[in-house]
Amino acid sequence: MRGNIFEIQHFSVHDGPGIRTTVFLKGCQLSCLWCHNPESIQVRPSELAYVDSKCVCCGVCFAVCPAHCHRVEGDKHVIDRQHCTFCGKCIHLCAGKALTLCGQEGISAEEVMEEVLADRRYYAESEGGITLSGGEPMMQADFVLELTSMAKQYGIHVAMETNACYDYQLLKEIKENVDLFLVDWKLTDPQKHMKYTGASNVRIYENIRKLHDEGRSILLRCPIIPGLNDTEDHFKKIAQMTAEMKGLIGAELLPYHNLGVGKIEKFGLEGQINYMTAEKPLKESVNRWIELCTAFGGRIINER
Ligand code: SF4
Ligand code: SF4
Ligand code: SF4
Structure with a gap:
């Protein structure tokens, strides 16, 4: 089985526990206006x-x-x-x-694993592992199944960043190989979610709920995008989700940054991908949303 990836990043420390090797897969079914990896969205290999x-x-x-x-x-x-x-x-x-x-067209799972295994000793020291990211890894579900199965054979911790916006059946075998799901909760209002990402969040919520009810390890990742989702209702919903779904590790609030905007020009994506710019939220404002979530019973895992 061969897949299309656009980067393998070594020594990542923000994509799950410990030191990790993050494999970025190409293609995403959403088109979030603030995407910081816009070069990942189109399905073409490079x-x-x-x-x-x-x-x-x-x-x-x-x-x-x-x-x-x-x-x-x-x-x-x-x-x-x-x-x-x-x-x-x-x-x-x-x-x-x-x-x-x-981007690399048609790389085999074995070739990816070879690179991953070169970092293996760092995983042991830091309790790290491999993280699949993108794009949306589940756009290449067969490849992900093979890669994660191999990782499990080697006893490597597997995390997957996912938008969870797909038929739950797609996860059927893969979820057994994933030790940690890093799932985005981007916008609470379904219409706004549709408008700014290209899809409703109804199925995303259902999938988070199903993963939770099966006892999977899940961390919500919630971007703070000034002018777009920085509303009390949204952060109260995040608090409510982490309070209601007691098995969730919690939620991490991630301040928007505009690194994706420069990539639009660099990769010639003007006219192909919709995008927006916003100010990076101030630390005080991030802390305010953390406090609000906490006050409403939410579990927020940001370091302050
Ligand atoms: S732009 Fe460069 S990579 Fe693309 S076809 Fe021409 S020579 Fe090849
Ligand atoms: S789901 Fe992630 S990769 Fe896909 S468009 Fe949104 S931010 Fe980008
Ligand atoms: S013209 Fe510019 S982009 Fe083209 S080959 Fe020369 S240096 Fe590179």
Whole structure:
């Protein structure tokens, strides 16, 4: 079984307990306006990145591209990514290292495990493991099943970041391999959820409830996005969920950051992906929401 991944990040410390190797899988069925990995959303296996400030105008990419993807319009370097076959010719010859390819098409679960196993001694020391992230890992459920089964054979702790917005049956075998689910709760209002992510949150809530009722280990991850979800009702709901579902580890409130916005230009995603910008919430405001959740009986696990 082969999958499409866009990054393997070593020594991650924010994607579950201990030191972790995070495998980012390509493709997501949602399109959250604040996504900090917008290059992960489209299902295609790779993305061509271009950083204009690094270009030394050597002209090689214009000459070597078999699909004629590079051209100049006015004084602007324009790339027609729709016709890019990701052959890599322009990237290898780019004098300024302005061009890079993000994503590996058709990597095998064995190849991923080989990289993961290289970090294994750090897991033992820190009680870490592997985290599957994305995109949405469950978009490649067969690959995830194979990868997580292998990880379990090696006795490696498995965490999965997921939006939980899919048929619960999809998790049937995979959930037995996952030690920790990191599930997003993004917006409480179903209409707003639909508007800003492309899907309702009704099924997400149901899936969290089902995982909880089966005794799975779950941590809610809740982005704070000023102007979009920073309302009392939303944080009261988070408090209510952690209070009602006593088996939940709790909720982690994650302040919005705008790293995704720069990637829109870098990966040429303008016009293909909707996105927004917002101010990063101040520490005081994050603390205020933590206090509100706590006052309403919620379990918030943020460090302050
Ligand atoms: S990766 Fe290949 S097809 Fe894509 S722009 Fe570069 S040379 Fe052209
Ligand atoms: S090959 Fe690289 S440095 Fe040369 S023109 Fe193309 S992007 Fe710029
Ligand atoms: S679910 Fe996650 S990866 Fe998918 S669009 Fe939303 S933030 Fe991005």
